[in-house]
Amino acid sequence: xxxxxxxxxxxxxxxxxxxxxxxxxxxxxxxxxxxxxxxxxxxxxxxxxxxxxxxxxxxxxxxxxxxxxxxxxxxxxxxxxxxxxxxxxxxxxxxxxxxxxxxxxxxxxxxxxxxxxxxxxxxxxxxxxxxxxxxxxxxxxxxxxxxxxxxxxxxxxxxxxxxxxxxxxxxxxxxxxxxxxxxxxxxxxxxxxxxxxxxxxxxxxxxxxxxxxxxxxxxxxxxxxxxxxxxxxxxxxxxxxxxxxxxxxxxxxxxxxxxxxxxxxxxxxxxxxxxxxxxxxxxxxxxxxxxxxxxxxxxxxxxxxxxxxxxxxxxxxxxxxxxxxxxxxxxxxxxxx
Amino acid sequence: xxxxxxxxxxxxxxxxxxxxxxxxxxxxxxxxxxxxxxxxxxxxxxxxxxxxxxxxxxxxxxxxxxxxxxxxxxxxxxxxxxxxxxxxxxxxxxxxxxxxxxxxxxxxxxxxxxxxxxxxxxxxxxxxxxxxxxxxxxxxxxxxxxxxxxxxxxxxxxxxxxxxxxxxxxxxxxxxxxxxxxxxxxxxxxxxxxxxxxxxxxxxxxxxxxxxxxxxxxxxxxxxxxxxxxxxxxxxxxxxxxxxxxxxxxxxxxxxxxxxxxxxxxxxxxxxxxxxxxxxxxxxxxxxxxxxxxxxxxxxxxx
Numbered sequence: 001x002x003x004x005x006x007x008x009x010x011x012x013x014x015x016x017x018x019x020x021x022x023x024x025x026x027x028x029x030x031x032x033x034x035x036x037x038x039x040x041x042x043x044x045x046x047x048x049x050x051x052x053x054x055x056x057x058x059x060x061x062x063x064x065x066x067x068x069x070x071x072x073x074x075x076x077x078x079x080x081x082x083x084x085x086x087x088x089x090x091x092x093x094x095x096x097x098x099x100x101x102x103x104x105x106x107x108x109x110x111x112x113x114x115x116x117x118x119x120x121x122x123x124x125x126x127x128x129x130x131x132x133x134x135x136x137x138x139x140x141x142x143x144x145x146x147x148x149x150x151x152x153x154x155x156x157x158x159x160x161x162x163x164x165x166x167x168x169x170x171x172x173x174x175x176x177x178x179x180x181x182x183x184x185x186x187x188x189x190x191x192x193x194x195x196x197x198x199x200x201x202x203x204x205x206x207x208x209x210x211x212x213x214x215x216x217x218x219x220x221x222x223x224x225x226x227x228x229x230x231x232x233x234x235x236x237x238x239x240x241x242x243x244x245x246x247x248x249x250x251x252x253x254x255x256x257x258x259x260x261x262x263x264x265x266x267x268x269x270x271x272x273x274x275x276x277x278x279x280x281x282x283x284x285x286x287x288x289x290x291x292x293x294x295x296x297x298x299x300x301x302x303x304x305x306x307x308x309x310x311x312x313x314x315x316x317x318x319x320x321x322x323x324x325x326x327x328x329x330x331x332x333x334x335x336x337x
Numbered sequence: 338x339x340x341x342x343x344x345x346x347x348x349x350x351x352x353x354x355x356x357x358x359x360x361x362x363x364x365x366x367x368x369x370x371x372x373x374x375x376x377x378x379x380x381x382x383x384x385x386x387x388x389x390x391x392x393x394x395x396x397x398x399x400x401x402x403x404x405x406x407x408x409x410x411x412x413x414x415x416x417x418x419x420x421x422x423x424x425x426x427x428x429x430x431x432x433x434x435x436x437x438x439x440x441x442x443x444x445x446x447x448x449x450x451x452x453x454x455x456x457x458x459x460x461x462x463x464x465x466x467x468x469x470x471x472x473x474x475x476x477x478x479x480x481x482x483x484x485x486x487x488x489x490x491x492x493x494x495x496x497x498x499x500x501x502x503x504x505x506x507x508x509x510x511x512x513x514x515x516x517x518x519x520x521x522x523x524x525x526x527x528x529x530x531x532x533x534x535x536x537x538x539x540x541x542x543x544x545x546x547x548x549x550x551x552x553x554x555x556x557x558x559x560x561x562x563x564x565x566x567x568x569x570x571x572x573x574x575x576x577x578x579x580x581x582x583x584x585x586x587x588x589x590x591x592x593x594x595x596x597x598x599x600x601x602x603x604x605x606x607x608x609x610x611x612x613x614x615x616x617x618x619x620x621x622x623x624x625x626x627x628x629x630x631x632x633x634x635x636x637x638x639x640x
């Protein structure tokens with residue numbers, strides 16, 4: 001046990017270094033940009049004294065290392081600067097937009113797990129059969145399809161042609177702002193407020209983007225589940241279990257699946273992190289007011305504070321999920337030392 | 338593709354006692370090819386990739402129109418004899434744009450891979466072979482770049498320079514090399530302690546010679562598999578950048594940018610945004626199928 005604790009501690013010790021690298025990369029990206037942040041704030045025609053004053057106020061007249069120290073210091077005090085576009089602080093903006101992305105990603109991973117795990121198990125149990133090949137093709141398609149194509153197709157078919165789904169956005173205008181924001185997750189907030197109309201509407205808006213986002217993750221989860229299961233099913237204890245006369249379902253789910261569950265959990269943590277990426281494109285197509293859309297709109301407006309703040313937040317979240325995967329794996333799997 | 342090699346050549350290739358190094362090498366390649374050919378999905382991927390390359394190279398010959406030529410009186414037309422895939426919002430021929438777009442997409446893939454594979458291989462081999470401080474520093478840097486989701490880092494990077502094909506290539510390359518370094522390092526670690534490396538060291542070979550002549554070639558098969566599988570994700574990232582307005586810029590016929598400009602017609606002239614989307618899908622699927630097949634042949638233990 002002590003060796004495992006030591007391994008955990010070593011993994012934890014690497015976090016600050018990676019974090020530091022993350023901040024440094026973000027900082028450097030912000031400093032090579034061709035748009036002068038001062039001009040972006042005061043405009044083209046400001047007087048030289050004002051430009052100089054603002055430059056000094058932002059600390060841009062100092063050397064690069066000093067600027068970095070200032071940047072880190074501000075960061076430690078929770079200051080990511082102000083967005084030129086929304087004129088709020090970036091932290092406020094992110095607090096407002098992040099829950100929408102969290103809700104979308106969580107819904108997507110729920111769908112992906114509920115579909116991907118059974119499909120993967122089925123493919124492994126029926127290895128080499130027609131079902132296995134069909135699943136392989138479906139999964140490969142999931143890896144290959146550009147997510148914006150899928151999103152546009154989904155809108156075309158389920159919104160325009162069939163009329164099954166509401167259009168873009170998070171909620172119908174009529175319901176907007178009806179439930180008090182507690183968590184920022186509309187479905188949860190509606191549940192807390194006990195407002196069924198809002199809940200139904202929010203869920204209806206959620207299904208299409210979450211489904212689109214889930215496809216890619218589902219493909220990956222199914223593929224990993226299949227590989228893990230094939231591994232597990234080849235074990236001698238499976239032959240023993242079968243020889244004992246246990247039912248096929250018990251052998252598959254209890255003996256084989258029970259052994260891969262931990263490895264799957266780590267895969268899930270990684271997939272969840274990867275969803276942040278897909279969310280950027282999905283949110284753009286579905287006009288979903290999340291962090292991804294905030295990032296793209298800021299990008300197109302050259303709102304560098306917002307871009308870097310959002311990038312940093314996404315990077316830190318991504319890192320956290322990766323770490324979580326690592327920790328869970330080490331903690332839960334008794335075979336890892 | 339071509340059927341089996343002619344009998345004489347086949348015997349030469351498949352002999353159990355090759356007379357020269359060259360014969361042994363070609364014999365191995367032929368056996369791999371025979372294994373690969375048995376997998377219909379992989380062959381389909383291979384053929385589509387070859388077709389894509391041929392179509393892109395021959396774009397000027399095959400195109401029926403100039404991809405930039407506008408014909409405003411004939412906007413958003415459906416498929417016809419004059420415009421095989423219809424026209425876009427400026428009356429440009431979609432079929433011709435698609436062909437030229439393939440050049441951009443494949444060109445970006447080649448450029449990224451050309452930058453990334455040697456870089457990742459070098460970093461990974463050095464880290465793995467020398468170990469110690471070099472390993473720790475290089476792997477820490479790799480970790481930092483792995484800590485960003487690929488598309489997000491690429492977006493921020495492109496925004497910092499200037500949207501366009503060149504910066505998109507640089508941005509994707511910046512985010513794509515770490516997995517290669519990891520892979521090459523892992524391979525190097527297993528090779529480092531083998532007897533033939535020790536023998537090479539005893540004969541006085543320098544570390545650089547060992548890395549270049551003995552370690553790197555052995556890392557190549559798994560790297561090739563990884564590169565092929567990665568090409569599909571490079572295509573998707575490039576298209577996503579284009580779609581978000583951060584990659585190739587209009588009027589460039591890059592597929593992602595084509596969808597971005599035609600997006601607003603999805604509910605009326607739905608085929609205009611869908612056609613380049615399907616092209617992206619086919620290209621990406623083909624590389625995935627090819628990569629899968631190559632992995633089965635070159636790297637059977639990873640199946």
